[in-house]
Amino acid sequence: SQTIHQWPATLVQPVGSPLSLECTVEGTSNPNLYWYRQAAGRGLQLLFYSVGIGQISSEVPQNLSASRPQDRQFILSSKKLLLSDSGFYLCAWSVPPGGRGGYTFGSGTRLTVV
Amino acid sequence: SQQGEEDPQALSIQEGENATMNCSYKTSINNLQWYRQNSGRGLVHLILIRSNEREKHSGRLRVTLDTSKKSSSLLITASRAADTASYFCATDFGNDMRFGAGTRLTVKP
Numbered sequence: 001s002q003t004i005h006q007w008p009a010t011l012v013q014p015v016g017s018p019l020s021l022e023c024t025v026e027g028t029s030n031p032n033l034y035w036y037r038q039a040a041g042r043g044l045q046l047l048f049y050s051v052g053i054g055q056i057s058s059e060v061p062q063n064l065s066a067s068r069p070q071d072r073q074f075i076l077s078s079k080k081l082l083l084s085d086s087g088f089y090l091c092a093w094s095v096p097p098g099g100r101g102g103y104t105f106g107s108g109t110r111l112t113v114v
Numbered sequence: 115s116q117q118g119e120e121d122p123q124a125l126s127i128q129e130g131e132n133a134t135m136n137c138s139y140k141t142s143i144n145n146l147q148w149y150r151q152n153s154g155r156g157l158v159h160l161i162l163i164r165s166n167e168r169e170k171h172s173g174r175l176r177v178t179l180d181t182s183k184k185s186s187s188l189l190i191t192a193s194r195a196a197d198t199a200s201y202f203c204a205t206d207f208g209n210d211m212r213f214g215a216g217t218r219l220t221v222k223p
Contacts, residue, residue, distance in 0.1 A: 043215035090156055102147055105156035
């Protein structure tokens with residue numbers, strides 16, 4: 001069966017510290033992968049998406065970066081966190097093209113930068 | 115940037131009543147999807163309607179799509195307290211989907 005794992009579930013980090021959030025997918029090959037951020041009580045903001053290994057598209061220029069070192073692994077990183085990086089981060093995958101079969105989301109990571 | 119916009123932002127009803135949420139979007143689409151999010155959790159895909167479809171049903175869910183008005187509606191019939199959640203519409207946008215800000219539905223027992 002197809003599953004998506006996202007960790008950690010919660011994270012509290014000081015300003016200026018690095019960040020690494022990992023997402024892995026099982027049970028599918030060549031998925032499109034996505035990182036979204038959701039501010040409290042708000043909609044989802046697309047941060048990055050990837051259609052293949054090493055292929056990253058950035059939607060919002062900011063303090064974050066993403067990498068896809070393996071087909072089913074997607075990593076969100078930052079070298080120095082800002083207070084404004086706090087939020088709920090969601091990883092998702094879909095079968096190409098363009099999520100026409102629906103997205104499957106991970107359970108999310110609640111990041112608080114203090 | 116957001117593509118879909120849900121209306122209303124918040125909706126509170128009694129158990130057993132129907133809940134209707136609306137979504138408007140700006141550009142032409144191939145499909146529109148509705149998702150549900152329980153507080154602090156990931157989104158769960160509910161239903162997908164293609165641009166050449168006008169209505170789709172799934173259990174107590176009914177989705178309509180009017181491409182001429184660039185709008186969609188989600189109807190939840192005979193609501194239950196467990197339906198309390200945020201509901202988002204999403205439209206395809208190139209290689210990804212764009213989500214609205216959501217409607218927060220509260221169903222009171």
